[in-house]
Structures are given as C-alpha cells and as structure tokens.
Amino acid sequence: ELSCMGSRLWKSKEKGKEKSTEKEAPSSPRKKDKKDDNFSEKKIGKLFDKYKDPDGDTMAAAGILSFIEDLGVELTDAVLVIIPFYLRVSVMSEWTRSQWIEGWRSLQLDTLEKIKAHIPVLRSELMDDQKLLQIYKFSFLFYQDPESTGKNLDLETAITAMGILLNNRRHVANFQRFLSQQKTYKVINKDQWMSFLDFSNTIGENFEGYEQDAAWPSLIDDFVEWCQEDRKLK
Amino acid sequence: KNSLFPMQARPKYTIDDIWPGLESGLTHLLFNLTEGFSLDSHMKLYTCVYNHCTTQKPVVRGVATGANFAGEQLYYRLCNFLQKHMKGLLNNASSKIDDSLMSYYKKEWDRYTTALSVINKIFQYLNRHWIKREIEEGTKEVYEVYTLSLVIWKRNFFDLIKHRLTAVTLSLIEKERSGDYIDTSLVKGVIDAYVRLGAVSDKIEEHMQVYNQDFNDAFLKASESFYSHESNDFISKNTVSDYLKKVMKRIEEEKQRLHTFVHPSSEFELMTRLDRVLIENHRDSIWQEFHVLLVNDKIEDMSRMYTLLSRIPNGLQPLKEIFEKHIQASGDAAILENANRALLDPRLYVETILKIHKKYSTVVTSAFRNDTGFVEALDKGCRKFINNNAVTKEAGNSSKSPELVAKYCDILLKKSPKNPDEQEVLGIINDIMIVFKYIEDKDVFQTFYSKVLAKRLINGNSASEFLEGQMITKLKQNCGFEYTAKLARMFSDMSFSKELQDNFRKDVGKDLGVDLSVLVLATGSWPLSPPSTTFNLPKQLAACREAFQNFYTTEYQGRKLNWLTHVSKGEVRTTYAAQQQYSFQCSTYQMGILLLFNENDCLTTSEMQTATDLVQPVLLTTLASLYKTKVLNSSTGEDIVSTTKFTINTDFKSKKTRVGINVRVLEAQTQADKETHQGVEEDRKLQIQAALVRIMKSRKKLSHANLMTEVLTQLQGRFKPKVVVIKKCIDILIEKEYLRRSEKEKDVYTYVA
Numbered sequence: 001e002l003s004c005m006g007s008r009l010w011k012s013k014e015k016g017k018e019k020s021t022e023k024e025a026p027s028s029p030r031k032k033d034k035k036d037d038n039f040s041e042k043k044i045g046k047l048f049d050k051y052k053d054p055d056g057d058t059m060a061a062a063g064i065l066s067f068i069e070d071l072g073v074e075l076t077d078a079v080l081v082i083i084p085f086y087l088r089v090s091v092m093s094e095w096t097r098s099q100w101i102e103g104w105r106s107l108q109l110d111t112l113e114k115i116k117a118h119i120p121v122l123r124s125e126l127m128d129d130q131k132l133l134q135i136y137k138f139s140f141l142f143y144q145d146p147e148s149t150g151k152n153l154d155l156e157t158a159i160t161a162m163g164i165l166l167n168n169r170r171h172v173a174n175f176q177r178f179l180s181q182q183k184t185y186k187v188i189n190k191d192q193w194m195s196f197l198d199f200s201n202t203i204g205e206n207f208e209g210y211e212q213d214a215a216w217p218s219l220i221d222d223f224v225e226w227c228q229e230d231r232k233l234k
Numbered sequence: 235k236n237s238l239f240p241m242q243a244r245p246k247y248t249i250d251d252i253w254p255g256l257e258s259g260l261t262h263l264l265f266n267l268t269e270g271f272s273l274d275s276h277m278k279l280y281t282c283v284y285n286h287c288t289t290q291k292p293v294v295r296g297v298a299t300g301a302n303f304a305g306e307q308l309y310y311r312l313c314n315f316l317q318k319h320m321k322g323l324l325n326n327a328s329s330k331i332d333d334s335l336m337s338y339y340k341k342e343w344d345r346y347t348t349a350l351s352v353i354n355k356i357f358q359y360l361n362r363h364w365i366k367r368e369i370e371e372g373t374k375e376v377y378e379v380y381t382l383s384l385v386i387w388k389r390n391f392f393d394l395i396k397h398r399l400t401a402v403t404l405s406l407i408e409k410e411r412s413g414d415y416i417d418t419s420l421v422k423g424v425i426d427a428y429v430r431l432g433a434v435s436d437k438i439e440e441h442m443q444v445y446n447q448d449f450n451d452a453f454l455k456a457s458e459s460f461y462s463h464e465s466n467d468f469i470s471k472n473t474v475s476d477y478l479k480k481v482m483k484r485i486e487e488e489k490q491r492l493h494t495f496v497h498p499s500s501e502f503e504l505m506t507r508l509d510r511v512l513i514e515n516h517r518d519s520i521w522q523e524f525h526v527l528l529v530n531d532k533i534e535d536m537s538r539m540y541t542l543l544s545r546i547p548n549g550l551q552p553l554k555e556i557f558e559k560h561i562q563a564s565g566d567a568a569i570l571e572n573a574n575r576a577l578l579d580p581r582l583y584v585e586t587i588l589k590i591h592k593k594y595s596t597v598v599t600s601a602f603r604n605d606t607g608f609v610e611a612l613d614k615g616c617r618k619f620i621n622n623n624a625v626t627k628e629a630g631n632s633s634k635s636p637e638l639v640a641k642y643c644d645i646l647l648k649k650s651p652k653n654p655d656e657q658e659v660l661g662i663i664n665d666i667m668i669v670f671k672y673i674e675d676k677d678v679f680q681t682f683y684s685k686v687l688a689k690r691l692i693n694g695n696s697a698s699e700f701l702e703g704q705m706i707t708k709l710k711q712n713c714g715f716e717y718t719a720k721l722a723r724m725f726s727d728m729s730f731s732k733e734l735q736d737n738f739r740k741d742v743g744k745d746l747g748v749d750l751s752v753l754v755l756a757t758g759s760w761p762l763s764p765p766s767t768t769f770n771l772p773k774q775l776a777a778c779r780e781a782f783q784n785f786y787t788t789e790y791q792g793r794k795l796n797w798l799t800h801v802s803k804g805e806v807r808t809t810y811a812a813q814q815q816y817s818f819q820c821s822t823y824q825m826g827i828l829l830l831f832n833e834n835d836c837l838t839t840s841e842m843q844t845a846t847d848l849v850q851p852v853l854l855t856t857l858a859s860l861y862k863t864k865v866l867n868s869s870t871g872e873d874i875v876s877t878t879k880f881t882i883n884t885d886f887k888s889k890k891t892r893v894g895i896n897v898r899v900l901e902a903q904t905q906a907d908k909e910t911h912q913g914v915e916e917d918r919k920l921q922i923q924a925a926l927v928r929i930m931k932s933r934k935k936l937s938h939a940n941l942m943t944e945v946l947t948q949l950q951g952r953f954k955p956k957v958v959v960i961k962k963c964i965d966i967l968i969e970k971e972y973l974r975r976s977e978k979e980k981d982v983y984t985y986v987a
Binding site for chain 2: 152169189191194197212213214215216217218219221
C-alpha cells in the first residue's frame with residue numbers, strides 16, 4: 001500500500017493485524033517520569049487524533065505518512081527509524097495510542113512544533129556510541145518484512161539501512177559495495193549485522209586490529225579478503 | 235756419637251742437657267733414616283722429651299711461671315733446627331732446573347715426611363701437654379709437631395720455590411700432552427706433595443688449598459691455553475671429522491692423566507674447560523658440518539659429533555633441527571623422484587616412505603643412541619613429508635596420502651599370486667602402521683579402507699582371515715574402538731550372512747534352479763549406496779529375489795531389504811560358441827542384457843533400454859563393457875547410440891573356459907575417489923559441528939581462542955580441521971541458535987540451551 005518513492009524501507013500492510021510475537025519491539029518496563037509538568041497527555045493525544053485511522057483507535061499507514069509529511073523530512077531520513085525506536089513500534093503500518101503517548105512522553109514532546117524542533121537532536125544521537133548501538137540493534141528487526149521470520153535481513157535493505165545509520169563511518173562504503181558484488185550470501189543474520197558495527201568501530205582503516213583467526217563471522221573474513229583483492233586491483 | 239746420655243748420678247733434664255742428644259737423633263732421622271732407627275733409640279728420645287717436660291719448671295718468655303707444663307724452649311729449639319734444615323734445602327734447590335728440581339723436591343719431601351711421623355711420635359708428650367695447652371689458650375703460631383714441621387717446610391722452602399716448581403711441573407705435563415714420554419711418577423709425587431702440604435691448616439675445608447692455589451689454578455689455565463691453541467690450529471688444517479676424532483682422543487687422554495698423576499678433584503673443572511675450549515668454541519664449525527655428514531650417511535662421525543656435543547649446553551639443538559629438515563627434504567625428494575608413478579601405485583608410494591623412515595630410524599639408533607630429541611625430530615620430519623609431498627601436491631589434496639596407504643593395504647590383503655606369505659605380509663602391515671601413525675587425515679584412511687574392505691568382502695577376495703583380523707586389531711590399538719567399530723561390524727555381517735545362506739539353501743533355495751547367494755549387510759556399517767538406476771530383473775532372478783525376500787522377512791519382520799544390483803554379479807553359461815561351453819563371470823546388469831538374447835537375435839540400444847529399464851549412462855557403460863570384451867558385436871563399433879544394433883558374438887574365443895567380463899572403467903574409479911574425498915569433507919563439517927556443540931554444552935561459556943583449541947584437540951585423532959572451516963561451522967551454529975556471541979565480550983560464545 002505504502003509504496004514510497006525511492007525507498008524500499010517500508011513494507012507495510014494495512015490488513016493483517018497478525019504479527020509474529022518475535023517481531024515485537026524489545027519490551028522493558030518504561031520509566032514513568034514523575035515530573036510530567038512539561039508534557040501534556042491531552043495535547044499529544046490530540047495530535048494522535050489528527051492522524052488516527054477513522055475506523056479505530058490506531059494510526060494506520062496513511063496517517064503515519066501524513067505525520068511524516070508534516071514533519072517535513074525525507075523518507076530516507078534517519079529520524080524515521082529513530083522515532084519508531086522511541087515509540088517502540090515495529091511496523092510503519094499500525095501505531096497504537098498507548099505507544100504514541102508513552103513514546104513521546106519518554107522524549108517529553110507533546111506538540112508537532114516541539115517534535116519538529118527536536119529532530120536535529122534525534123539525528124545527532126547517531127553520533128553517540130551507546131545510543132547508536134541500541135538504534136542499530138533495533139533497526140535489524142525494524143527493517144524486516146513483517147511477514148518474515150525475523151532472522152534475516154535481505155541484502156538490499158541492509159545496504160540501504162547501513163547507509164542511513166552508519167553514514168561516513170569506517171568501512172561502510174566498502175561493505176555496501178562488497179555486499180552487492182558478492183554471491184555467497186543472500187541475506188544477513190543478526191550476528192553478522194551486529195558484528196559489522198563492532199568491526200566498523202574497532203578495526204582500523206588498514207585493518208589494524210583484525211585477525212583472521214579471531215572470532216569474526218565468515219562474512220567479515222570474506223569482506224576483508226575482498227577489500228584486499230580490491231585494493232590490489234586499484 | 236752413639237751414646238746419647240752421659241752417665242750421671244743425678245740426671246738433669248734442662249734444655250741444654252737434652253738438646254744435643256735430641257739434635258743428633260733428629261739429624262739422623264732426617265738424613266740417615268734408611269740406615270734404620272731402632273726401637274730403643276726411639277724410646278730414648280721419647281724419654282728425653284718426657285723427662286724434660288715433666289721435671290723443668292715452665293718458662294714463659296724466659297720467665298719462670300707457676301704454670302704446669304714446660305716445653306717452650308724445647309719447642310723453639312725444634313723450630314730453629316727445622317728452619318736450618320730448610321735453608322739447606324733451599325740452597326741446594328736454587329741451582330736446580332727442570333726435572334732435576336722436581337726430583338730433588340720429591341726426594342727431599344719424601345724423606346722429610348717419613349722422618350716427620352717418627353719425630354712427631356717422639357715429641358708426643360710435648361704435643362699432648364704444652365702444645366695442646368698453648369693452642370687452647372689461643373697462642374698463635376704454636377702447632378703440633380707434625381703440623382709445625384709442615385708449616386716450616388712451607389714457609390721456608392716451598393713458598394720460596396713454588397712458582398718455579400709449578401712451572402716446571404706444568405711444562406712436563408705439556409711435554410707429555412705433546413706426545414713425549416715423561417716420568418709420570420715424578421709428576422704424581424710432586425703433585426701429591428702439594429696436596430699433602432694442605433695439612434698445614436687444621437680446617438678440613440682448607441686442606442686442598444695449597445694444591446688449588448699453587449698448582450691447580452695454573453694447571454687449569456695452562457691446560458685451557460694449550461688446548462685452545464691446539465684446537466684452533468688443528469681445525470684450520472683438518473676436516474671436522476678428523477677434528478672430532480682428535481677431540482675424542484684428547485678427552486680420553488686427559489681422563490687418563492687425571493687418574494695417573496693429576497688429583498681427581500681437578501676433574502670437573504678441567505673437563506668443563508676442555509669442553510668449552512675444544513667443543514663449545516668450535517661449535518659453529520661442528521654444526522655446519524652436520525648436514526654434510528647426514529647427506530653422506532657418515533654414521534660413525536655423527537655418533538662422535540653426538541657424543542661430543544652432548545657435553546655442552548644446548549649443543550644438540552641445532553642438530554635436531556637440521557635432522558628434522560633433512561628428513562623432510564629427503565622424503566620429499568624421494569617421493570618427487572617417483573611422483574608420477576607413485577600417484578597411481580600405492581605400493582611404490584608406501585615403500586618409498588618406509589625406505590626413508592627406516593634409513594633415518596637406523597641413524598637415530600646407531601648415531602644418536604635413541605635420544606628422545608632425535609626420535610622427536612624423526613617423527614616431526616616424517617609427519618611433514620608424509621602428509622605434504624609431491625604426490626599430494628599433484629593430487630591437490632593432502633588426503634591423497636591416507637588414500638594411497640589404504641589402497642596399499644587392499645593390495646596386500648587381496649588374494650593374489652604375487653603376494654608373499656602370511657608372515658611376510660604381517661611384517662609389512664606392521665611397517666604400514668608406522669606410516670599410519672604419521673598420517674594426519676586418519677578419517678580419510680578409514681573411509682577408503684572401509685570401501686576397499688567392503689569390495690574384498692563382497693567379492694570374496696580376502697587373502698587371509700587372520701591378516702584381516704590383525705589389521706583391524708592394529709587399527710584399534712592405534713585409534714580406539716570407535717574407529718574400527720564399523721569395520722568389525724562388516725566382518726560380523728559376513729559370518730551372519732553365511733549362516734543365513736545355509737539356512738536359505740536348506741529351506742527354499744534348492745528349488746530355485748539358480749545357485750543363489752545373498753549377503754545381508756547392515757546399512758549403516760557399509761559404505762554402499764543404493765543403485766543409481768532402476769532395473770528389470772530377468773525373471774529367473776526375480777523369482778530368486780522374491781523367494782529370499784519371503785524367507786528373510788518371515789524371520790525378521792519389520793526389516794527392509796534394499797537390493798544392491800549395481801554391485802551384484804553372477805555367472806552365465808553359454809552354449810553357442812563352437813569349440814567351448816564358455817561361462818562368463820559378469821555383473822548383474824550385464825546378465826540382464828545377455829539373457830535378453832535368449833529370445834532375440836538382434837537388439838538395439840533403445841530396445842534393451844525398454845527391456846531392462848536401465849538408465850542411459852548405466853546402460854551405455856554396460857554395453858561398452860560387453861562390446862570391449864567381445865561378447866557382443868556392435869553395428870556402430872565403439873560409439874554406441876540408441877540405434878546401434880547388437881548381436882551375440884558367436885565367434886567368441888578365449889583360452890580360459892571361465893571368462894571374467896566384468897571390467898571396470900578407470901574413469902569411474904577416479905570419479906568415485908573424488909566423490910569419496912568430497913564425502914569426507916561433508917562428514918568433517920558435521921564432525922566439527924558436533925564437537926562444537928559438545929564442547930559448548932559442557933563449558934556453557936568459552937572464548938573463541940579456547941574453543942578453537944578444544945575443537946582441534948578433540949578431533950586430532952581423526953583429522954586436522956582448518957580454522958576457516960571451523961569458523962564457518964560456528965556461523966552455522968549461531969544461525970541455528972545453538973550458540974550465541976556474548977554481547978559484552980565480542981569473542982566469547984555462550985551455549986543456548
């Protein structure tokens with residue numbers, strides 16, 4: 001339904017409220033802020049009402065798209081995975097009121113203006129190692145097809161996602177090229193996904209710190225080998 | 235003067251009274267002892283001393299005291315006497331040089347010490363009383379008479395000539411080392427004197443002091459210098475082998491010298507220095523020569539080198555490394571020489587290996603006295619070239635080695651007129667086990683061995699049951715019970731089948747019109763796969779199959795029989811040939827085709843395909859074999875197509891009545907081998923995964939490095955897994971969620987229950 005121009009990030013289905021339990025966003029108890037002075041549940045609820053589906057009490061794909069338009073960001077903007085992270089939603093096709101309210105509460109934002117103003121801050125969280133780790137981990141499940149098993153991310157999506165989240169980081173551009181050129185792997189699993197971030201963070205430009213016999217998954221070993229071949233050609 | 239004491243009414247025993255007599259007695263003892271000294275005289279002198287000591291008032295420094303013992307004056311008179319004697323000796327010695335100095339010293343020393351023991355006894359009373367008391371009171375320079383005499387000798391004579399004496403002695407020793415004859419007893423005597431002079435000190439630990447300081451130090455230095463020069467000179471003009479001979483000789487000679495005239499206490503230090511100067515200082519030259527000796531099989535020289543280098547620290551280490559490398563190189567070269575043939579000739583391959591192993595095994599025993607370090611070097615070298623050589627490179631696979639060894643076993647255990655007798659074969663099998671020990675990919679051996687064993691058993695080809703059993707026993711000893719379990723099962727299946735067949739024949743089998751024998755084999759234990767083709771059994775055979783099937787399933791309900799027609803064979807009798815009634819030993823598929831000609835004179839390929847229901851490739855191979863053996867005529871010759879017409883060759887001729895036509899095509903063999911290797915690779919992946927799960931299940935949490943080590947350890951008896959493959963298996967297990975990477979520590983795995 002939601003075929004976004006130039007972005008294959010979203011595979012949403014209007015129907016099918018059946019979602020596998022595996023795909024649920026991590027559930028850890030939310031901290032209820034005692035001081036909600038700056039946060040009005042009423043206001044944010046009103047915002048929800050603006051976008052919600054007329055046939056129920058949830059935001060459906062159309063409403064979500066509308067919200068995004070009002071935010072004024074591109075569909076490839078990182079903020080469009082960071083917000084779901086905070087709202088703890090796993091799909092872009094159905095957001096509940098409770099998710100909406102509690103999500104914005106955790107950020108203490110209750111109006112569209114406040115949210116828009118906060119966007120740069122949200123984007124900057126990608127620079128924070130701790131936050132990036134959490135968002136990156138979240139994105140593995142988030143970017144997957146709702147119908148899938150949850151174990152693997154297809155290559156094209158992975159490549160795009162890395163471009164959004166890990167832009168300009170070490171090895172990312174090469175890894176994207178590698179993934180698109182190689183033939184052995186058709187998908188990426190969670191272990192490989194997470195290991196790559198670790199690799200990007202800890203291994204130097206010239207692969208200082210990398211050892212072939214160490215615990216890296218074979219995908220990473222193959223990547224390094226590919227890089228070395230690639231350099232020779234240049 | 236003969237009479238020692240003038241007769242007096244009242245004897246007086248002052249010092250001046252007794253001294254003349256004493257002095258005369260002492261002089262006699264010192265100079266004329268050879269003339270004899272009677273007991274009487276001894277007693278008289280003793281009594282002199284006694285009387286003097288007991289009757290005189292003690293005098294201390296010339297002043298009479300109230301003390302108990304007299305003796306001081308006597309003591310100092312004695313001192314003076316001895317010192318005067320020393321002056322005389324010194325005088326005489328000053329003009330003497332070389333040997334004569336030594337002879338003079340020895341003669342005088344012997345004479346002196348002999349006299350001393352008597353003199354000491356004569357003055358015994360003085361020893362026990364005045365001297366004893368003085369020593370107890372700490373008076374310096376008072377000694378028992380024996381010691382006193384030595385002290386005086388040392389200070390007044392020895393110390394003044396000792397440098398000359400030592401030098402002369404050493405030059406005599408050097409002369410002897412250079413090959414001249416010397417008076418060894420003279421040297422021994424002089425050295426002995428040095429040793430005994432040490433008794434000037436009453437501390438036991440100082441008794442060798444004179445020897446050590448005045449002789450030994452110089453001796454060691456001179457020895458070191460002598461041998462240093464000699465060895466440098468010799469090694470520059472001679473071969474290392476000759477040098478080693480010389481060194482051995484020199485060391486023996488020095489040992490002799492130690493026994494003959496040098497004091498044994500010098501042994502350790504002397505030998506240490508010799509080792510340093512003769513061996514250690516030249517070790518580089520010696521080490522360099524080793525390789526040449528090895529290449530030229532110079533056992534004696536190597537043995538000598540081993541003995542000598544064992545004497546210095548770390549002397550043997552380079553030899554072991556050179557030895558190991560040489561063995562590896564020799565093995566490589568030997569195999570390279572025969573590489574092309576050996577690739578296809580298992581006997582040649584194994585024999586080449588054994589030749590090298592035996593050769594260097596002998597070297598280890600005869601030259602290196604089975605030194606464990608060299609045994610280890612032999613093992614390492616062998617392991618390297620047995621698993622990686624020209625043949626394995628040619629095959630592109632290190633597993634070629636175990637494959638060839640397994641095939642050689644097959645050759646030995648198969649019935650053959652060329653094979654030697656049982657005992658000899660047993661000996662060869664023992665040799666093969668030596669090679670087997672070094673094989674890394676033991677799992678490949680097992681796979682190939684079970685394949686060839688299966689063939690032998692199915693075809694009834696074993697040369698000897700005893701030998702088959704021996705082989706299994708030895709493999710079990712080497713690798714454990716699990717390794718040979720399947721093989722053992724194969725044997726028990728065979729005897730079980732025999733029993734089954736006997737029962738079958740008694741029961742239904744006799745009515746079949748066909749002499750049928752069936753081997754029933756447990757699927758899991760035999761390396762046999764189901765046929766790759768369908769097949770219409772000729773009706774005679776179909777009846778047999780049904781009969782047996784019924785027979786078997788009545789006994790063993792619930793068991794399913796898969797008929798392996800592709801490895802079955804039989805015999806058909808012919809009646810069409812002119813001279814002979816030939817019978818053909820053929821495969822079941824060949825039989826299927828031939829029986830068709832009972833009802834047809836001519837058949838095309840496609841007709842036969844319809845009749846037999848064999849798939850194309852199998853049909854073509856079978857027809858090719860029938861054509862090649864001239865049993866059938868082909869209208870298109872070698873190139874068989876679907877329209878080719880076949881007829882029986884009624885002009886078939888052979889010298890034998892029973893002709894084997896079940897020829898195997900070599901291509902199939904190579905392909906089969908390739909598949910076997912691939913099978914092993916797949917099997918290994920599973921083994922690795924199983925090991926990983928086992929390890930992680932028991933450890934729960936393990937670092938990457940430790941996990942790798944444990945896997946290698948667990949599998950080392952079967953094969954050496956490659957790190958890359960282990961990592962891929964870890965990836966697989968992570969994906970299957972058996973393992974997980976720990977989030978905090980990136981190189982630690984945890985087991986997922």
